[in-house]
Amino acid sequence: MTRFDFRSDGLFSLGHLRHGGLWLALGAALILMVVTGSLVSLPKPAAGLMMHDKLLHLAAYAAMMSWFAQLFRHDLTRLLLVIVFVTLGVLVECLQGLTPARQFDVVDMVANTSGVLLAWALAYTRLGDILPSIERRLGKRLARA
Secondary structure, three states, X not given: XXXXXXXXXXXOXXXXXXXXXXXXXXXXXXXXXXXHHHHOOOOHHHHHHHHHOHHHHHHHHHHHHHHHHHHOOOHXXXXXXXXXXXXXXXXXXXXXXXXXXXXXXXXXXHHHHHHHHHHHHHOOOHHHHHHHHHHHHHHHHHHHO
């Protein structure tokens, strides 16, 4: 049975990170910012800048997926993250269709999904090791000080 034990070697292990709890909290804040930013009304000047917002959708969902793919390295967990973030992208678009200031857009769902899939693929490259690398470098600097 899978437990949410962040310290062991299970599906949700953060054992490879010294400050896993901090990284997890920052990731939750990232999700909150993306969802909130997707649902709030934009002032008129900002709305005009959003003509090419598909890249913003792609980048936001790629950032969320890449963040959590670095936290959770188990392949099955990463697959679950793909499902969660693709579902989140679809749900947010559906919620946008229910708000007066936003609109439902299938192309936004495609951009969201593309960002998730891109980050999933990149998680298996050197880019998927940024947070542990930051911790190692900071650990070495603090040890020398």
